[in-house]
Amino acid sequence: MQRRNFLKQSALAASALGISSTLHARKNEEIILGHHNKRYKLDTEWGKLDFSRYPVKDCHEMVQDSKGRILLLTNDTHNNVIIYDKKGKLITTWGKEYPGAHGLTLFNENGTEVLFICDNNRHQVIKTTLDGRVLMTLDYPKETGQYTKPEEYVPTETAIAANGDIYVADGYGKDFVIQYDSKGKYIRHFCGRGDTDAHVKNAHGVCIDTRDKNNPTLIVTSREQNAFKRYTTDGKYLNTIALPGAWVCRPVINGDHLYAAVLQSNAKQWKESGFITILDKDFKVVSNLAGTEPVYNNGALAEMQQSSPVFKYPHDVCIDDEQNIYVAQWNSGNVYPYKLKPVV
Numbered sequence: 038m039q040r041r042n043f044l045k046q047s048a049l050a051a052s053a054l055g056i057s058s059t060l061h062a063r064k065n066e067e068i069i070l071g072h073h074n075k076r077y078k079l080d081t082e083w084g085k086l087d088f089s090r091y092p093v094k095d096c097h098e099m100v101q102d103s104k105g106r107i108l109l110l111t112n113d114t115h116n117n118v119i120i121y122d123k124k125g126k127l128i129t130t131w132g133k134e135y136p137g138a139h140g141l142t143l144f145n146e147n148g149t150e151v152l153f154i155c156d157n158n159r160h161q162v163i164k165t166t167l168d169g170r171v172l173m174t175l176d177y178p179k180e181t182g183q184y185t186k187p188e189e190y191v192p193t194e195t196a197i198a199a200n201g202d203i204y205v206a207d208g209y210g211k212d213f214v215i216q217y218d219s220k221g222k223y224i225r226h227f228c229g230r231g232d233t234d235a236h237v238k239n240a241h242g243v244c245i246d247t248r249d250k251n252n253p254t255l256i257v258t259s260r261e262q263n264a265f266k267r268y269t270t271d272g273k274y275l276n277t278i279a280l281p282g283a284w285v286c287r288p289v290i291n292g293d294h295l296y297a298a299v300l301q302s303n304a305k306q307w308k309e310s311g312f313i314t315i316l317d318k319d320f321k322v323v324s325n326l327a328g329t330e331p332v333y334n335n336g337a338l339a340e341m342q343q344s345s346p347v348f349k350y351p352h353d354v355c356i357d358d359e360q361n362i363y364v365a366q367w368n369s370g371n372v373y374p375y376k377l378k379p380v381v
Contacts, residue, residue: 069380070313070326070327070345070347070377071315071324071325071326071380072323072324072325072330072331073323073324074323074324075294075315075323075324075326075379076324076379076380077326077362077377077378077379077380078377078378078379078380079347079375079376079377080375080376080377080378081375082125083124083125083363083373083374083375083376084109084121084125084363084373084374084375084376085125085373086119086127086373088371091115091116091119091127091130092113092115092116092371093109093111093113093119093371093372093373094111094112094113094371095111095112095113095352095366095367095368096109096110096111096352096365096366096367096369096372096373096374097110097111097112097138097139097140097141097352097353097365097367098110098139098140098141098287098352098353098355098365099141099353099354099355099363099365099374100141100142100152100355101143101355101356101357101358102143102150102167103145103150105122105123105357105358106120106121106122106128107120107121107122107123107355107357107363108120108121108141108143108152108167109121109365109374110135110138110139110140110141110154110365111138112135112136112137112138114132114133114134114135114136115133116130116131116132116133117131117132117133117134117135117138117154118130118131118132118152118169123357123359123361125376131168131169132169135154135156135159135163136156136158136159137156137157137158137159138154138155138156139155139156139157139192139193139194140153140154140162140192140193140194140195140206140287141153141154141155142194142195142196142197144197146201146219150167151164151165151166151167151172152164152165152166152167153165153195153197153203155192155193155194155195155205156192157191157192157193157209160176160177160187160188160190160191161174161175161176161177161192162174162175162192162195162203162205163175173221175203175205175217175221177189177190178190178205178207178213178215178223178226180223181215181223181226183211183213183226183229184210184211189210189211190210190211191207191208191209191210192205192206192207192208192209192210193206193207193208193209193240193241193242194206194208194241194242194243194258194287195243196243196244196245196255197245198245198253198270199247199253200219201218201219202216202217202218202219202224202270203216203217203218203219203221204216204217204245204255205217205243206240206241206242206243206257206258207240208239208240208241208242208258208260209239209241211229211230212228212229212230212236212237212238212239212240213226213227213228213229213240214226214227214228214240214243214255214257214268214272216271216272225271225272226272227268227272227273228240228257228266228268228272234266234274234277235266235274237257237258237259237262237266238259238260238261238262239258239259239260239261239262240257240258240259240260241258241260241285241286241287242257242258242260242285242286242287242288242297243255243256243257243258243287243288244256244287244288244289244290245270246267246288246290246295247290248290248293248318253270254267254268254269254270254275255267255268255269255270255272256278256288256290256295258285258286258287258288259277260284260285260286260300261284263279263280263281263282263283263284263285263303264277264278264279264280264285265277265278265280265285265288265297265320266278278316278320279337279338280314280322280338280341281303281338281339281340281341282302282303282304282340282341282342283297283299283302283303283312283314283328283341284299284300284301284302284303284306284311285297285298285299285300285314286298286299286300286351286352286353287353289353289354289355289356291356291360293317293318294315294316294317294318294323295315295316295317295320296313296314296315296316296354296356296362297313297314297316297354298311298313298351298352298353298354298364298365299311299312299313299314299325299328299341299351300350300351300352300367301343301350302328302341302342302343303340303342304340304342305342305343309346309348309349309350309369310342310343310346311327311343311348311349311350311351311366312325312326312327312328312341312342312343312344312347312348312351313325313326313327313328313348313351313354313362313364313377314326314328314341321333322338322341325341325344326347326362327343327344327345327346327347327348328341328342328343328344329341329342329343329344330344348364348366348369348375349366349368349369349370350366350367350368350369351364351365351366351367352365352366352367353365360379361376361377361378361379362377363375363376363377364376364377
């Protein structure tokens, strides 16, 4: 019996060593992740820079601008925004005033691209130009009647509607989504932390889903519930998209698909167990990158979890104009973003 246990443990150790060896493979050795027609080749070297000059702390979010540049937001105040080309070459950096830099959203405002930065430490949302000039600052939403001081408000994400309305997710505060007009005037708030279907728990992300051009909706993360929740643009609850086992971050829509970083697997909380999930236009999971293959039983999705320790705590994804995926990670050893190239 003791020998059997020893052999079993030896086999497990060998398996773990094999996985570790794979992750430390030579640069030219392919690691393929994902399922079905959403499979990708991993490149862990893409975003690496001289750490002494361009350090990162947590790599929180990424977007691509109309020039094809990839913008990374980090909470390292040596350079809060790092701008790459698609090959991973550094273009420029800016920003030293965002110690809680967390959410990054790009919006085309009448032909001019602008950024919205959520800062956890400053308890503010800051609108800037692409080179960092401040255009507007939204302070804590006392107009809602739900907040008595800035510290109660910890915004994590924004989404901007076609008419310029701003939706702010207070993901680390009271879990409300606060809606403003384009000038920053308060309109309404909804969601909030609670136990009904219309409430959320950890409203970490928000996006506007315009895949149905005649019926845009909001998708809000409810990370602790392993779900996304859908609302009308005036805050009425529609339905829940259950993602068992997945602590999802913000939803990112590109084409017909929805992509999201999964911070961790529910079965292995705070054990560096993240992966990337991809849903089709019907909100069915079609691929998990470094996660278990999605399985549906009688229409219900089986619990998902990490299958390979490629990622630690992935926090966001950016899909570029060539369908490459860039992955920013939180609390993962100051690692620069990874790139995932589609396998044809």
